[in-house]
Amino acid sequence: MKRQNKKSGRSWGRRLFAGMLGLALLTGCSGGNAGNAGATLSAVPQEADREVPGQEDNGAKQKEGTNLAEGKAASDGSNVLIVYFAVAENSDVDAVSSASMVMTDGEAKGRMRHLADLIQTRTGGTLFSIETDIDYPGDGKALIDYAAEEQDRNDRPEIISHIENWDSYDTIFVGYPTWWYDLPQVMYSFFDAYDFSGKTIIPFNSHNGSWFSGTIQTIEELEPGAEVITDGLTIHERDVADAEAEVASWLEKLGF
Secondary structure, three states: OOOOOOOOOOHHHHHHHHHHHHHHOOEEEOOOOOOOOOOEOOOOOOOEEEOOOOOOOOOOOOOOOOOOOOOOOOOOOOOEEEEEOOHHHHEOOOHHHOOOOEEEOOEEEOHHHHHHHHHHHHHOOEEEEOOEOOOEOOOHHHHHHHHHHHHHHOOOOOEOOOOOOHHHOOEEEEEEEOEOOEOOHHHHHHHHHOOOOOOEEEEEEEEOOOOOOOHHHHHHHHOOOOEEOOOOEEEEHHHHHHOHHHHHHHHHHOOO
């Protein structure tokens, strides 16, 4: 499924703010998965996770308390898949080159991997890391510029990791950072690649002030045959390391 390019009117504004946003860009790194319940579909190396944020406070937080997924989770998590995209696992630099990271229990992790791990611990679901054919720039300013150019071209990066036993999952958590008020372009590739008809999609997200910024509505448009839970979890990147209680409370409301 292809979308129309909605970015032409934003290109100049992105460049204007790029310098300031580069100063605010945080970095992290992605670690292993020792001690978490469930399985991991693809190997997750220790690499730097970075989010290209939207402008502070220009995104709207999603309404709470709607379309909850009570009763969707199997007791053993066998029908639950936790998909996430982290630049950490698609970067041209090694984790040791990262200036900032999320530290949890003495372990360094990228933000999206940390949130995915917290969800896996509670649900017992299977982790899947979206890996692409792109080596995203390790430098923060270069990544901001690359993300803008990727959106302007309406790219569809190739996904080189693949989900096994897709039909066995009926609840799919989908995690991503907000890039310029939108999904990263590889997420469009992901939604193009799989048929979500009859499945439940539960978004989770890290941001730098732009919240979900309309991305849940975009997912609804991309996957009209799925039930998309609008009460997703969106966490400011500065709060990800301490998000365990918030994640647990959110999942409890969803019935997990």
